[in-house]
Amino acid sequence: MPPRWASNKKILLGISGGIAAYKTPELVRAWIKSGAEVEIIMTEMGARLVSPLALSTLSKRRAWRDEDLMSDERGWRIPHITLSDWADVLVVAPCTANVLRMAATGDSSTLLGAAMLACDAPQIFFPAMNSHMWANEATRANVHILEKRGHTVIDPDSGPLACGYEGKGRLPSTEAILDETWRSLRGDHDFKGKKVLVTAGPTHEYIDPARFLSNPSTGKMGYAIAAEARYRGADVALVSGPVSLRAPSGVRRISVTTASEMYEACLAETPDSDFIIKAAAVGDYRAKEYSPRKRKRGEAASITLDLEQNEDIASSIGRMKSPGQVLVGFAAETENTRENALDKMEKKHLDMIVANDVTKEGAGFASDTNSVEIHFAGEFGFPYRSISGDKWEVASEILDAAVSLRNR
Ligand SMILES: Cc1cc2nc3c(=O)[nH]c(=O)nc-3n(C[C@H](O)[C@H](O)[C@H](O)COP(=O)(O)O)c2cc1C
Structure with missing residues (x-):
């Protein structure tokens, strides 16, 4: 789901x-689907390698060609100027x-060449070519010139x-091209130069090689925050539990499985982070004894698992954070949501907490929408904001709130 904006x-x-x-028909379709x-x-x-008819069908507009550069079909409306003026990107x-x-x-000398020269909107180039052509000094020099002019040139994949x-x-990939386009269109890069650490997803606490304890978190909320922070110009590290989501383009993902691994990764990243946003659903407990062989059904009529507490990541960061760093926690609750969230914020020295009642329809685990209250530390329990919406809108509000806290 793309951001609403x-x-x-x-x-x-x-x-x-x-x-x-x-591959471009798929790209056009994805943009059109995004609105x-x-x-x-x-x-x-280009027109020899992919069908102009397919592209104009998908875009529901004509696919402009070089012959249109000198066409008098639209009278005084010259295509390379009108198209360039029309574009946001x-x-x-x-x-x-x-x-x-x-x-x-x-x-x-071509319609595209003239449009590139006439266009004042941001320009993003996705070069794709033979690796020797890409490495050639001539190409390197051209890339350098474009970057120096403020255009964005995205390195090809290997x-x-x-x-x-x-x-x-x-x-x-199409998704990476979409991400870069949204980042460019987002405009106000108010997180430029800021380092944001986001945690997302569940953790898996293995009891034997074939079984683990976990929770229904899909990581959607944390991934939306990471993507939105990146669109807003941040340098984002995403410490992620096992999820089936694609890392947003330009986001540095650190994949972990257990709560202990997440703890280690977060502590290593914290000193460099301006904002730490803990959206992961971290397991509170792990098996005290891990069985290196699969426990077989039938070995016993019932078994008892002895559990021990995992490290408390939020509390540890709360104790070590330095002035200026903003620590944001999440409270997924099933009862007394506000009270429990405020209590958690105080105990863990958080600056801000995002409270949600996961039993509410359209909120919490696996949903594309969320309904949350944002609270700031020391503000007498009055929510700074209550929001219901898709996870992009909620992600954006969380970042707005975190920035406002830092700028106080
Ligand atoms: C089948 C085929 C594939 C090509 N693929 C590429 C490519 O991936 N990248 C590239 O820079 N040139 C590629 N070329 C060479 C360009 O098509 C050629 O330089 C052409 O003049 C580019 O025209 P244009 O830049 O106006 O589209 C390819 C040529 C052929 C025949």
């Missing part, structure tokens, strides 16, 4: 003649070595290439 954004997509052009509007300019080589994906050169040198080589040159 992504809808109605105007994306101008340049498709050039890289083999990865065949964005998409205009497409194809180079002639210009994305070139895939971007050939040739289009990188055109952008760097201001070559406006892996097997269509040309038979193995190396750097692949077009990043």
Whole structure:
């Protein structure tokens, strides 16, 4: 699910003649599904590698071609200017070595070249090419020029290439392109230069090699916070328990399994973090004795598990944090939500707590929506804010609250 503010954004997509052009219909579809509007300019080589008809069907607009540069069909409305003025962002994906050169040198001999030169909106380039072409000094120099001008050039992914080589040159995934687009469109990068540590997901406490104790957390809330913080310009570390979610692009994920591993990872990251947001559902207990062999059914009619407490991550960070660091906890409660949350905030020296009643419909585990109260320490139990909405909206409010706390 994309952030709500992504809808109605105007994306101008340049498709050039890289083999990865065949992936662009999926990209256009994903943007359209997010509520964005998409205009497409194809180079002639691009139009040979992917069908303009498929693209115009998906975008529900025409796919502009070089012949339109000199078309008098729209009279005084010149395509390269109207499209550039219309766009909130210009994305070139895939971007050939040739289009990188055109952008760097201001070559406006094609519709895409002219649009790149005319466009004042942020521009993001996704180069994709043979790894030698990418490593070539000429390409490096063009990338350098574009970055110096303030454009964003995203490094290609590494892996097997269509040309038979193995190396750097692949077009990043559709999701990664979406993430970079949202980051660019988010605009106000109020977390720029800030380090944000987010924890997310459940922990697994193994009792034997085949069984563990856990909880229903899916990590959606923490991942939404990590993505939103990244869109807002933060340098994000995401300490994640086992979940099936993709790490947002540009977020450094540290994968852990047990509460002890999460504790170690968080303590290592804390000294460098400006904001620590603990959205993970950490197991309170682990088996006192781990059985290295699978316990067999039938060995006993009943078994008793002896459990011991895990380290309390929030309390440990609460004790070690330095002035200026903002520590945010979550309280997933089933009764007396506000009282329990305030009590937790005080005991663990949190600066802010996000309280939710996980028994409420549309709140808590596995849901795409949440309903929470945000409380600040020392504010007599009055919520700073109560929010119900999708996890993106809640994530955004949590970050707003955390920033306001730091700026006090
Ligand atoms: C099948 C095929 C695949 C190609 N893939 C790439 C590619 O991935 N990246 C690239 O920079 N050039 C690639 N090229 C070379 C470009 O198509 C060529 O440089 C062309 O002039 C680029 O035109 P354009 O930049 O106007 O789209 C490929 C060529 C062919 C024939």
